[in-house]
Every structure is written in structure tokens, then in C-alpha cells.
Amino acid sequence: MIDFQVTEEEEGLLSTAARFGEERLRPAERPHEEARRYPEALVHEYRELGLGTLGLPEALGGAALAAPVQVAVRSELAAADPAAPLGLDPLGPGCVALASTPAGRALIAEAREGAVAVAEGIRVEGGRARGRVGWLPRGGLHWLVLADDRGVYRVDAPRWAPVAARPCGLRACGGVEVVLEDAPAESLGGADLARQVLAECRLYAGALLLGAARDAHAAAARYTQERVAFGRPIAHHQGLAFQLADAATDLEAARLLLEAAASRGHAAEVAGAHAYVTEVALRVVERSVQALGGHGYLQDHRVEKRMRDVRSLASLWGGAVLSERDAALSVLDAPEAVGDAS
Amino acid sequence: MIDTTLDAGFRNVLLIMRQVGRDLLRPAGLEAEATGEPLPVDHPLFVSWNRMGLSLGLAQGRRGGGEAAPGQAPSRMARSAILAAEELAFWDQGALLALPGPGLGGPPIQLLGNEDQRRRFLEEPFRDPERPAWGAYATTESAAGSDVARIRTAARRDGDHYVLHGDKMFITNGARASWVVVFATVDASLGRAGHRAFVVERGTPGFGVGRIEKKMGLTASETAGLFLEDCRVPVENLLGGERGEEAKAGFKTAMATFDLTRPMVAAMAVGIGRSAWERARDLAREAFGAAPYAARELGVLDRLATARRRLDAARLLCWRAAWRMDHHERNTVEASMAKVHAPAAALAATSAALDVCGLAGVVDPRVERCYRDVKVFDIFEGTGEVQRIVLARRLFGYPSEG
Numbered sequence: 001m002i003d004f005q006v007t008e009e010e011e012g013l014l015s016t017a018a019r020f021g022e023e024r025l026r027p028a029e030r031p032h033e034e035a036r037r038y039p040e041a042l043v044h045e046y047r048e049l050g051l052g053t054l055g056l057p058e059a060l061g062g063a064a065l066a067a068p069v070q071v072a073v074r075s076e077l078a079a080a081d082p083a084a085p086l087g088l089d090p091l092g093p094g095c096v097a098l099a100s101t102p103a104g105r106a107l108i109a110e111a112r113e114g115a116v117a118v119a120e121g122i123r124v125e126g127g128r129a130r131g132r133v134g135w136l137p138r139g140g141l142h143w144l145v146l147a148d149d150r151g152v153y154r155v156d157a158p159r160w161a162p163v164a165a166r167p168c169g170l171r172a173c174g175g176v177e178v179v180l181e182d183a184p185a186e187s188l189g190g191a192d193l194a195r196q197v198l199a200e201c202r203l204y205a206g207a208l209l210l211g212a213a214r215d216a217h218a219a220a221a222r223y224t225q226e227r228v229a230f231g232r233p234i235a236h237h238q239g240l241a242f243q244l245a246d247a248a249t250d251l252e253a254a255r256l257l258l259e260a261a262a263s264r265g266h267a268a269e270v271a272g273a274h275a276y277v278t279e280v281a282l283r284v285v286e287r288s289v290q291a292l293g294g295h296g297y298l299q300d301h302r303v304e305k306r307m308r309d310v311r312s313l314a315s316l317w318g319g320a321v322l323s324e325r326d327a328a329l330s331v332l333d334a335p336e337a338v339g340d341a342s
Numbered sequence: 343m344i345d346t347t348l349d350a351g352f353r354n355v356l357l358i359m360r361q362v363g364r365d366l367l368r369p370a371g372l373e374a375e376a377t378g379e380p381l382p383v384d385h386p387l388f389v390s391w392n393r394m395g396l397s398l399g400l401a402q403g404r405r406g407g408g409e410a411a412p413g414q415a416p417s418r419m420a421r422s423a424i425l426a427a428e429e430l431a432f433w434d435q436g437a438l439l440a441l442p443g444p445g446l447g448g449p450p451i452q453l454l455g456n457e458d459q460r461r462r463f464l465e466e467p468f469r470d471p472e473r474p475a476w477g478a479y480a481t482t483e484s485a486a487g488s489d490v491a492r493i494r495t496a497a498r499r500d501g502d503h504y505v506l507h508g509d510k511m512f513i514t515n516g517a518r519a520s521w522v523v524v525f526a527t528v529d530a531s532l533g534r535a536g537h538r539a540f541v542v543e544r545g546t547p548g549f550g551v552g553r554i555e556k557k558m559g560l561t562a563s564e565t566a567g568l569f570l571e572d573c574r575v576p577v578e579n580l581l582g583g584e585r586g587e588e589a590k591a592g593f594k595t596a597m598a599t600f601d602l603t604r605p606m607v608a609a610m611a612v613g614i615g616r617s618a619w620e621r622a623r624d625l626a627r628e629a630f631g632a633a634p635y636a637a638r639e640l641g642v643l644d645r646l647a648t649a650r651r652r653l654d655a656a657r658l659l660c661w662r663a664a665w666r667m668d669h670h671e672r673n674t675v676e677a678s679m680a681k682v683h684a685p686a687a688a689l690a691a692t693s694a695a696l697d698v699c700g701l702a703g704v705v706d707p708r709v710e711r712c713y714r715d716v717k718v719f720d721i722f723e724g725t726g727e728v729q730r731i732v733l734a735r736r737l738f739g740y741p742s743e744g
Contacts, residue, residue, distance in 0.1 A: 001349040002421050004665050010343055068343040225739055235738045238731075245733035249659075249679040256658035257651060259344045272651040328643035329634050331650060332627050337616055337657070338428065339348060339356050 010069055017073045020049060021080025029081045032172040033305065037139075038087050046088045051077065053089075055096040055200075060108055062096075067262035071207040075255075078211030079218075082309035085208060086137050087173040092116050093204035093317075094145065097196035098152070103188045107154060111142035116197055118317045119148040122180060129155045129185040135163055137173035137316070144178065146185065147194045153185040169308030195267040198326075201317035202274035206258045209313050210251065213281035216288035216306035217247050223301075224291050240291060247284045254280040268334055272327035278320040285310045346658070351418065352425055358396070359426045363433025366390055371434025374562035375707050380554065381440050381562045383474070383518050388442050392471035397443075420602055420664035427606045428657070431613030435715045436562030438610070439514055443468065444477035446514070447523040449599035450539055451477075454582035463541055467520045478519035480510040480568060487512075488728045490525075491533040495570060497526035497540065502577050504540060506570040509552065512722070516566030517551040520544055523581070524570065535590065539581040548573030559714030604677040604723055605663035608684035611719040612657050615688030618712035619649055622695035622703070642698050649694040652687035659683050675736050678729040685719035685726065692716055 006014075024042060032038055046052055054070045056062020065073070074085050086092065091108065094116030098104030107114065115138050122131035129146060136144075139162070146153045159179040167175055221244055224235035234240050254277045261273035285307040289296035296303045314320065348356060370387040374380065381387060430438045444451065444464055451463050467475040486492035495508025506526050516522060521543045529536040542549050552567035577584075623646055630637035637643045663676035692713040696703040703709040720726045734740035 001345060001347065002352060002661050002665060003345040004343075004662050006343060066343065072343060221738055232741075233739075235734070236740055241734035241738060241740050242727075242730045244738055245682070245730040248733060248737055249682050252662075252676075252679055253655035253659055253683055256344070256662060257655040260346050260654070260658055263344050264346060269654075272647060272654075275648075276651045276655060324644060324647070325638070327647040327651070328638050331643050331647040332623060332631060332634065332637075334650065337650070337654060338425070339353065 010072070013065070013069065013073055014076055016049065017051065017076035018080075020046070020051065021077050021084075025077065025081040025084050029172075029302070029305070030299070032081070032087075033083070034171075036171050037174050038084075038172060043088055046084075047090065051085075051088070053091070056091070056108070057096075057099055060099055060105065067203060067265065068259040071203055071210075071259055071262050074204065074207035075211035075214065078208040079215040081172070082208055082212035082215075082306065082313060083137075083170040083172040085204070086170060090114075092138065093201045094147070094197040095200075097193060097200050098145065098188065100196070101189055101193065103154075103186075107143055107145070107188075113141050114143040114145065115141050116145045116147060116201060117178070118198065118201070118322070119146040119153075120318060122146060122148075124148060124151075124153050124185050127185055127187075128182045129153065129180045130182055131180055133178040135167060135175055136178055137167075137170050137175045137312070139174040139176050141176075145188065145197075147197045149191065149194065151190045152188045152193045152197055154188055155180060156184045156186075158183055167312060169305070169310070169312035198317065198322075199265075199267045199270040202270050202323060203258065203262050205313055205316050206274045206277040209277050209281035209310055210255055210258060212306050212310050212313065213284040213288075214251055214255075216285045216303045216310075217244075217251060219301065219303050219306075220244065220247075220288035220291040220296075223295075227292075234291075243287055244291070247287055250280045251284060266335060268327055268330035271323040271330075275320045275323040275327055278314050278323070281310050282314055346661070348425075352421065355422045355425050356429055359429035362391070362394065362396070363430050367430060367434040367437040370440075371437040371562050371711075372707060374436055375711060378561060380564035381437065385440075387437060387440075388474035389472055391441050392474055395471070414670055416670070417668045420605075420667040421661065423602065423606055424609045424660050424664040428609040428613035428616070428660070431610035432617045434562060435610060435614055436560040439560060439563035442474035442476050445519075446479035446603070447477035447519070447521070447541075449603075450479070450523050450581055451541065453599065454539065455541075458578070459541065459581065463521055476515040476519045478513050478516045478522040480513045480516065480522050481525045482512045483509055484511045488725055490537075493525060493527060493537070494530065495524065495526040496530070497528050497538055497575075499528075499577075500574070503574040504538075504577065504580065506540065506542065506548075506573045506575055508570055510568040510570075512555070513566045513568055515564055516568050517554060517564055522568065524568075526570075538584075540575050541579040541581065542570070542573065542575055543579070546573055546575065558717060559711065560718060600724070601673050601677045602664075602667055604681040604729075605660045605667075605673075607719060607723045608656065608663075608680035609660040611684040611688035611716055612653055612660065614712045614716040614719075615649070615653050615656075615684075615691035618692040618695035618709050619646065619653065621706070621708045622646065622698040625699055625702075645694040645697055649687075649691040653691050656680065656684035656687040675733060678724075678732045678736075681724060682726055682729045682733070685716065688716045688719065689713070 050063050053062035054065045054073055058064050077085050090112045092115040095108055099108055117133050117136055122129055144155050144158055146155055160176045163175045163177050224240060225233050227234050257273045258277050261269040288303045289307050292301055292303055295301055366387050370381055451459060481490060483493050497504045497506050521541050524540050524542045525537050527536040528538055548571045550569055552569050555565040557565060626642050659680040663673045663680045666673035666676055695709050699709050
């Protein structure tokens with residue numbers, strides 16, 4: 001039934017995430033970025049609250065939350081610090097899909113720090129992987145799983161190197177370059193599993209993009225109602241007022257599309273929603289910096305960091321380029337818009 | 343958190359409307375396209391529709407205000423209306439607007455009218471399904487659209503009558519209506535506070551039809567200009583009482599009606615966009631079904647996919663606005679968001695469909711008609727610009743005047 005009810009239990013989760021964000025993430029956002037890591041105590045606290053394993057089955061120590069709830073909770077966290085879920089989660093996205101296979105479950109049980117990367121620029125052939133991942137926004141991993149169009153692979157003996165350059169955003173996650181030179185790659189599943197893994201990555205990225213963009217927009221809305229130019233708050237000049245209204249509308253549309261795709265679970269719809277969210281988030285953070293004028297360009301304001309963080313989030317797991325491709329290639333077979341989809 | 347599935351009840355609404363749309367609206371709409379004229383008042387569509395005894399939910403506004411006591415059971419009315427609006431518009435928007443009934447004139451009479459007025463205007467004219475009847479709603483004038491306070495049609499008390507003088511424009515079903523709710527001012531210097539609503543009946547001396555407009559689209563629907571020349575309207579036809587405060591409180595209630603009509607027209611735009619989109623998708627399937635990479639290289643699939651997700655997002659905004667109304671929660675922001683977003687998404691979808699169909703699309707009424715029909719959705723029922731002002735007021739403290 002057409003329904004948008006947030007249950008009391010969901011409200012509780014969202015407010016836990018929001019409180020953790022406001023009290024523990026936002027105040028130290030810049031120091032964490034400067035240090036390019038999160039302190040151990042914070043990692044511990046975050047995981048104690050169960051925020052790091054929202055979607056994992058209970059047997060693997062997770063909360064087994066439904067996908068739309070995961071999206072909403074991660075958006076809350078990302079509003080306070082867009083890098084936080086990536087930097088604090090023990091396992092990146094994709095692990096819920098992996099946990100549906102025995103090999104994946106074994107991997108997760110064996111070591112609780114791992115990540116999934118999309119094999120852009122990596123060739124997996126004959127059980128060997130070769131190539132490099134330019135930037136993986138995580139360090140300290142025990143395992144790495146690669147996904148491409150044909151399947152999902154566990155790779156052993158990758159060489160990790162800290163990224164020397166300062167990344168555009170998400171700096172608090174640390175980040176490594178991964179080099180694979182004929183590394184052994186064991187298959188964990190075929191194209192179906194790869195689609196599920198990728199869909200999970202896209203919902204994860206979408207949630208972070210939305211939270212970050214929503215926070216930038218909130219900052220811009222507040223600033224523009226205080227800053228006066230030509231005799232009135234700049235938010236009350238129609239040129240800016242309309243842009244703010246459009247951003248609010250686009251963010252709401254993007255949120256609904258992402259949560260709906262999460263609830264329906266069609267991989268192609270998730271790809272489409274991810275492409276949509278990415279486009280909206282990139283536009284909203286840029287407009288939010290613009291709304292603050294020169295101040296928006298300074299590190300004094302959070303819109304400056306939101307714009308960099310969102311741009312980096314937009315590049316993860318193939319970004320909108322790959323999502324647009326997947327949405328397009330399946331559009332002729334997509335479920336009917338109303339009535340037939342369930 | 344979110345559920346987009348249709349239960350048996352909503353699915354039933356959809357299937358009924360699908361049948362009505364396919365069997366009645368689509369053929370009538372194509373007929374009007376062929377003649378270039380609105381559907382005549384004796385078109386068989388209207389009696390067929392009446393016999394089905396369906397309603398679009400427009401006239402069902404609650405008396406005494408839009409908000410309900412907490413704990414009141416959720417309704418399904420708004421969501422059903424939204425589903426019906428999208429599905430009927432999918433088949434033909436012009437024919438949908440031409441359907442008999444009180445139309446937008448219904449809510450003000452329902453909400454402001456007394457018992458006698460509701461009987462005379464909402465019941466009696468519509469009693470016999472074999473004799474289709476229409477009501478209409480007239481605020482807009484050639485020089486006063488979004489800025490409603492600028493209307494110049496004047497009302498002057500004279501004994502047991504009001505004397506109305508002025509012109510009205512863009513009145514849907516205005517020439518065929520049994521009555522028209524006409525907004526006029528008793529004192530232009532008072533702005534909106536001087537506005538009163540009158541039910542002007544057809545045949546009242548001094549009340550007439552100026553011209554039937556020739557439009558870009560919505561051909562099946564009649565859009566009339568009306569004039570009132572020293573037109574004497576009995577005092578019994580004044581809605582909401584003579585004193586301004588009473589009428590003002592009533593108008594506020596009447597405005598709550600727009601919290602449903604805005605998502606409804608937004609849903610209609612989505613329906614039109616989906617109509618063109620599905621036609622283009624079907625053609626692309628025939629042409630490229632076996633060669634998706636070739637279609638992608640041409641940009642066909644990307645255009646379809648981009649249009650699809652914008653339409654899907656617009657539909658969700660409509661559904662959410664309706665869901666809040668069904669749950670007796672204020673939905674002004676959600677309604678305006680739907681009205682801002684859907685017309686643009688739908689126009690883009692029809693345009694993308696034309697891109698995909700090539701020159702065949704330009705002469706295919708299932709595609710090019712949608713492009714012409716949907717443009718007006720960013721204009722009527724509050725322009726996109728007015729919706730943005732509503733949003734800015736609610737969200738960013740944008741001042742009410744200026």
C-alpha cells in the first residue's frame with residue numbers, strides 16, 4: 001500500500017544517528033579531516049552503537065535493517081560528516097549481498113575489516129587480477145573484494161600504498177592506492193551477485209550524497225536568511241529564493257526516489273536513483289557554496305567541505321557514469337511505472 | 343519507511359481508470375484532435391462517464407477545515423484521487439478536463455455554501471446522469487492571473503441583488519456550465535479582503551460567453567472567456583456571507599482544497615509524460631530490442647532512462663503529498679513541491695519521447711499531443727513561479743508581500 005509512515009522504532013534509530021552525528025562527528029569534523037583518520041575511541045563508540053553494521057544479518061552481528069532504513073540512517077550520519085560512515089564502518093557496502101553466499105559469510109566472519117571495490121581499470125582473468133585502484137577511501141583492510149560486470153572476486157596479496165596526494169574530499173577516511181600484480185582472485189559469485197553488490201554500493205553512496213547535500217542546503221538556507229544585501233536578507237531576493245526552493249524540492253524528490261528504489265530492490269532502478277541523486281547532490285552543494293558567496297569558498301564554513309566530499313562520493317563505485325549505463329541498458333525491460341512493480 | 347506497492351483497493355482504482363481511459367477518454371480525445379474543437383456537449387462520452395457513477399474526489403473537501411483531530415483514521419481518498427488523475431491523464435488529458443461535474447467550482451460551494459446553495463448547485467443540476475452538466479470556477483482575468491488581488495470584476499449591492507461587471511478568462515467548461523463561481527471585488531482598494539464569490543447561473547441577463555480559446559493543446563477541453571455586463575445576481579447566490587471576515591475564513595478553508603488539487607494536477611502531468619514515454623519505449627523496443635548497445639550509442643536509451651527517473655521522482659512527490667493529506671497532516675509544502683517538479687519532468691519526458699521517435703513522433707498524436715498538452719501544467723493551478731514563492735515563504739521566511 002502506498003505508505004510513507006516512519007515507525008517509532010525507525011524514529012528511534014534516526015534520532016540515535018542524528019545525536020551521534022551532532023555530538024561526536026560534527027564538532028570534530030575539521031580535526032578528523034586534518035588528521036586523515038578517526039580516533040580509535042570514536043571508531044569503538046560508533047560500532048558499539050551498532051551504526052557500523054546496519055544491514056548485516058543478526059547472525060553476523062548486524063542489525064538486519066531494511067535497505068530504506070539503512071539509507072535514512074546513513075543520510076543522518078553523513079549530514080554531520082559525509083566521510084564518517086566510510087571511515088568508521090568495519091565493512092563497506094556490498095557485504096550484505098556477500099553474506100548471502102557461504103564464501104562471503106566465511107570471509108566476513110574471518111576478519112571484520114574489509115571493502116568492496118568496483119574493478120575499474122582492473123582485469124580479472126584466469127583467477128588472476130591485474131591493475132590498480134587509484135583511491136580506496138579506507139585503510140587497514142584485511143580483505144578486498146572486486147566486482148565487475150561478470151562476477152565478484154576475493155583478491156589476495158594486494159599491495160597497499162597510502163595515497164600520497166591529498167584527496168579532493170573524504171580525507172578523514174585515510175585512503176590507499178591498491179596495486180594488483182597477478183594477484184590470486186577467487187570467484188565468490190557471478191553476474192547476479194555482482195549486480196546486488198553494486199546496487200548496495202549505490203544505495204550507500206546515494207545515502208551519503210543526500211545527507212551531505214541536505215546539510216549544505218540547510219547551511220545555505222540559514223546563512224541567506226541572516227545575510228543582508230540591498231536592504232533585505234539575500235534569501236528574500238527572488239533569484240536566490242527560487243534556487244533555494246528548487247534545491248529543497250530536488251532533495252526531497254531524490255530522497256524519495258532513492259528510498260523507493262531501496263525498498264523495491266530492482267538493480268536497474270537503484271542505478272537510476274543513484275544517477276539522479278548524484279546529479280542533484282552535485283548541483284545542490286555547488287549552489288550552496290555560491291549562496292554564501294566568498295565565505296562559502298573558505299574552510300570556515302561547512303559548505304566548502306560538503307562540496308569536496310560530495311564530489312569524491314560521486315566518483316565511488318563507478319559513479320553516475322556506470323549507473324547511467326546500467327539504467328539505460330535495462331530501460332526497455334524496466335518494470336511498469338505504476339501497478340506492475342512490487 | 344516507504345512502500346510503493348498498490349494494495350487490492352488502490353489496484354482496483356487503477357484498473358477501473360485504465361479501462362475508462364482506454365475505452366472512453368482516448369477515442370474522444372483523438373476525435374477532438376481531428377476536428378480541432380472541444381468535445382460537443384452532446385458527446386456520448388459524457389453520458390457514459392455519468393452512468394459509471396465515478397468521482398474524481400475533487401468535491402469531497404471536508405467542511406470546517408482541512409485539519410482533523412489527532413487519532414482520526416487515515417483516509418484513502420487523496421491517494422485514490424492521485425492514482426486516478428495520473429491514469430486518466432495518461433489516456434487523454436483534454437477529455438479528462440471536459441468530463442461533466444462541478445469541477446473546480448465544487449470545493450468553494452461545498453466549503454462556503456449553505457445547505458440551500460449546496461442543494462441548488464451541487465445536487466440538482468447533477469441528478470440525472472442522462473443529462474450531463476458542468477460547473478465552473480472563474481477568478482482569472484486577462485490582467486490578473488497569479489496576482490489574484492488585482493482582479494477588477496466589480497460587485498455592487500443593489501437591493502436584493504449584486505450587480506457584477508467585468509471579464510473573466512481561461513474558464514474551463516465556462517461556456518457549457520450551468521453555473522460559474524465568479525470572484526468579484528466589492529472594493530478594489532481592499533485587495534483580497536474585498537473579494538466575494540458568487541454563483542452566476544447560465545441565462546442570467548448580462549452574463550455571456552466572449553470566445554472559446556484556441557490553445558496549443560488540451561483540444562478536447564473547452565476554455566472560455568466570459569463577460570458580465572451589469573449582471574444582476576440574487577443575494578442568495580453569494581457564497582460565504584456578506585461580511586468580509588466570514589468570507590475570508592471560508593476562503594482560507596477553500597485554499598485547503600488546493601492542497602489536493604495541486605498534487606492532482608501534478609499527477610496528471612506525470613500521466614501525460616508517461617503516456618509519451620511508453621509510446622517511445624515501445625517504438626525503441628521494436629527498433630532496438632535486440633541491439634541495446636546501438637540504441638545507447640544513439641542516446642536513445644539514456645534519454646528514456648533519464649526521463650523515466652524524473653517522472654518516477656515526480657510521482658513519489660505526488661504520492662507523498664496525498665499520503666499526508668490522507669493522514670490529516672498539513673501538506674502545503676509537499677503539494678507545491680509536486681506541482682513545481684512534475685510539469686518540468688513531464689515536459690522533458692514528452693520532449694525526450696519526440697527525440698526517440700524522430701520525425702514519426704511529430705505526427706503521432708500519441709506523442710506530439712502530449713508535448714502540447716503538458717506545457718500548461720507549469721502555468722495553471724498556480725504557476726511554477728507561484729509555487730516557488732509558496733515554498734520560499736514556508737521554508738525560508740520569504741515575505742508575503744513583495
